[in-house]
Structure formats: structure tokens, C-alpha cells
Amino acid sequence: VQLQASGGGLVQAGGSLRLSCEASGLTFSRYGMGWFRQAPGKEREFVARIVWTGGSSDYADAVKGRFTISRDNAKNTVYLQMNNLKPEDTAVYYCAARTLPYAKYDYWGQGTQVTVSS
Numbered sequence: 001v002q003l004q005a006s007g008g009g010l011v012q013a014g015g016s017l018r019l020s021c022e023a024s025g026l027t028f029s030r031y032g033m034g035w036f037r038q039a040p041g042k043e044r045e046f047v048a049r050i051v052w053t054g055g056s057s058d059y060a061d062a063v064k065g066r067f068t069i070s071r072d073n074a075k076n077t078v079y080l081q082m083n084n085l086k087p088e089d090t091a092v093y094y095c096a097a098r099t100l101p102y103a104k105y106d107y108w109g110q111g112t113q114v115t116v117s118s
Helices: none
Strands: 002-006 009-012 017-024 032-038 045-050 057-059 067-072 077-082 091-098 112-117
Touching: 002 091, 017 032, 017 091, 017 112, 032 067, 032 077, 045 067, 045 077, 057 067, 077 091
Parallel strands: 009 112
Antiparallel strands: 002 017, 017 077, 032 045, 032 091, 045 057, 067 077, 091 112
16 A cells, blocks of 8 residues: 655745645545644644545644645545645645544555745
């Protein structure tokens, strides 16, 4: 199983980025997907998650109204659209996959760096 995250970069505050995470080696449509992030010196934290159908999603309070998670099961890919980025969004962003709701995530991607300058 491989989760390949991409789309990170350097952006000014107020800008936008779209992260992608392409999965291989699993039946993608059977997995719930999540995005997490880890800033320097901090623990990894939840950002957003989406169920296997794409019909339901959930967000951390810090990103509600600015970030949108979506998925395309035909492309085995989950996305994170990030708008109105803030310097405090700077972190390494990771995607993850799990088979059961509320369970631990089974697989993790390698992470992609997002840096937001003020």
C-alpha cells in the first residue's frame, strides 16, 4: 500500500493550495481518508476526514470554512483544498487511510510540506 501526497509548497498568507493524495495497493473506495498535519515542535493533529462514499466529512475547528476535503474514487485520490491560508497552517501534511470509522488509521503517506509566509 502506498499513499503519495503532493501539492505542498510556499504560499503567502491569504493564498490557496490544493493537496492531493493518490493511493495504490488497496481498494480505495472501501477506505475512509483523512488529512493530518504536524508543525515543527508540535504533535500531529487532525485536519479533515471523509468517508468512503464521499458523502460525509469532518474538519478541525481551526480549518472549518477554509479547507475542503474531497475524493475521486475513480482516480484513487483524496484532495484537500486549502483557502485563505494562514502562517499557523504551516506544517507537513499527511494523508491516511482506514477501513473502519473511528478506528486507527491503517496506512499513512509520506507527507508534503506547506509553508505559509506572512
